[in-house]
Amino acid sequence: MYRRPNLSETSIEWHRKQTKQQEKTNPRVLRDRHNRVRNITVGFRVSPEENEMINAAVAISGLPKQEYCYRRCLCQDVVVQGNPRVYKGLKDSLEAVLLQLKRLTSIDEVSPELLETIHLISTVLGEMKNS
DSSP states (O other): OOOOOOGGGOSHHHHHHHHHHHHHHOTTOOBOTTSOBOOOOOOOOOOHHHHHHHHHHHHHHTSOHHHHHHHHHTTOOOOOOOSHHHHHHHHHHHHHHHHHHHHOSSGGGOOHHHHHHHHHHHHHHHHHHHO
16 A cells, blocks of 8 residues: 655655665666666756757767766766777767868857867867877
8 A cells, every 4th residue: 555655754764765665676776886776867958059069078978978967967077088989979079060160251150169069079189188
């Protein structure tokens, strides 16, 4: 029988008890590298331009989108390791930047988003060169 928890039961212990019950019924509970259960979903809305910037940064980092977003939200370092996924992300981003630069007729037409992407690419390439 299901019973809603009262105010005294809505503590951390109650949530831990619920998590343990879920683990028993669901063997595919997601855990991170510190053996913590990840069962809370966080969502937010972005504009199409912000989405493109986030996707470009994720592609350049070589991390999954979820990992990249929560590292940035928690102010943790995003360390880029050279691998084929990073190479492909950098290549695609550079091609997109090149197409946008070819389209321009003057330097005044450069958008802040494009400058941010160029800065991100140069930062990643510089860090990869130094390591």
